[in-house]
Amino acid sequence: MDTRETGYIEQLVLNREDRRMQFLSVFLIVLGIASLIILLPISLLFLLFTVLCFVGAYIASSRQVVEYEYLYFDKEISIDRILNRARRKKVGAYTLDLMEIVAPEHSHTLDPYREKKGKVIDCRGSSDEEGARNYIAVLTNQEKLLFTPGRAMIDAMRQREPRKVRLD
Secondary structure, eight states: OOHHHHTEEEEEEEOOOOHHHHHHHHHHHHHHHHHHHHTTTTOTHHHHHHHHHHHHHHHHHHTSSEEEEEEEETTEEEEEEEETTTEEEEEEEEEGGGEEEEEETTOGGGGGGTTOOOOEEEEOOOOOSTTOOOEEEEETTSOEEEEOOOHHHHHHHHHHOTTTBOOO
16 A cells, blocks of 8 residues: 555654764763773762763763654654664654645745744754755744655645645
8 A cells, every 4th residue: 555545654864973972972981081090099079070971971972873753644743853773752743734834944935934933843864865855844833843854755745735835
C-alpha cells in the first residue's frame, strides 16, 4: 500500500556531528584528568572541580550526534530528537490546522511572517534525501518550526492542505 494513500510517513534526518561538542568533551576529560593528578593532592576542594569536568564532558559527548525523526500521520507532524543514537526526546506534535503556512525557508511567501517575534523551534537536519529542503511552518501561536521534510512528506501535507503548504 502506498504511504500517500494512508497519509503515514516516517523520516529520519541526521544532523551534522557537532565538532565543537566533540572538542569540548575531549578538553574537559583532559582537564579533569589533569586536575585529578595535579590538584587533588593539594586540596580536596579540587575534587569538586574534577567531578564537574567529567559531568560536563558527559553532557557534551551526549550532544555530539543529533538526529530528528519526523512522523506525519493524519494532518499531524510529530517530531522527536534523538541524541547520540540512544536517547529520544519528544520535541512536539503539530497539526496542519494550527499552521498558518508551510513554505521553503527562503520563499517570498514567508515575507509577511519574518518580522513576527515568537519562539523558533529548530529541528533542521542535513538530509541528503532527494527533494529535501529546509521549510518553515508558521504556527498560529506565533511559533516558527524549522524542519527538513522529504518530498514525500511535503506532497502528503500538500494533498491535505493545498493552500497552506507552498512549494515556491
